[in-house]
Amino acid sequence: MSYLKPAELVPTIIDAGANKVLLSTRDTLLRSIMGGAILTIGAAFAVTVSVTTGNALLGAILFPVGFITLYLLGYDLLTGLFVLGPLAWLDKRPGITVRAVLRNWGLVFLGNFIGAFTVAVFVAIVVTYGFSTAPNEVGEAIGHIGEGRTVGYAEHGAAGMLTLFVRGMLCNWMVSMGVIGAMVAKDVPGKALAMWMPVMLFFFMGFEHSIVNMFLFPSGLLLGGQFTIMDYLVWNEIPTVIGNLVGGLLLTGLPLYFTHGRPAARRATPQAAPATTAAAEHELVSEPA
DSSP: OOBBOOOHHHHHHHHHHHHHTTTTTHHHHHHHHHHHHHHHHHHHHHHHHHHSSHHHHHHHHTTTHHHHHHHHOOOOOOHHHHHHHHHHHHHTTTTTHHHHHHHHHHHHHHHHHHHHHHHHHHHHHHHHTTTSOOOOOHHHOOOOOHTTHHHHHHHHHHHHHHHHHHHHHHHHHHHHHHHHHHHHHHHHHHHHHHHHHHHHHHHHTOOOOHHHHHHHHOOOOHTOSSOOOOHIIIIIIIHHHHHHHHIIIIIHHHHHHIIIIOOHHSSSSSSSSHHHHHHHHHHHSSSOO
């Protein structure tokens, strides 16, 4: 079969989470640096397509190229680990503690930022000929994105902060489904399609992704955007990270775990159960919702 049913999928998700949390510091940093870099070069590509063609939908359709590539290569994003790590902890996998999960998140956040910031510097150099000219049209667009999604939220006060948080939640609902989509399929075309669909949706709808923003906002500052580092942290990055965590866990990870994963005590099949009953139960649990 080229498709994992939900009852088979959840143990795969938990296994992946446990493996990620237990990775060495070196491997965690390397994989997250490359993950942040590849995702954000895809974001730069999508912005370039949107600006040069005047077609935002086309940019959104092509944005998942970076996301698909990084997951096919086994690299990591913080937004995916917001789902994988806690499920491994809930399932009481050996060595998976709250401290281990938080350590993993901290390392991946750092690695993703290094990768994204590096791409931000590279893109700023490209669109300004090494900072020797004014930004081209793509550079100007990136600067304005940073303004609208920091100062623009601040202008609305608490309502702006609520909007930012909810956009962060909705973003990682979609992105984490893309991460899990890579595990649903067993062949490359299936994995690519399963990842592409929800990621395209989040990008076109303007939801807030903490790793993409690690590229957009530093590059916006380098290109003359009219906002500050504090604007970026308070009115985007910090609320977006929290929204990404809540959305990925609450809307993707926990529903899958509790309806298909089942805690260990409930997964155990009684020894005295008739074979026909056990088989019937397996068929019921394995059917897609």
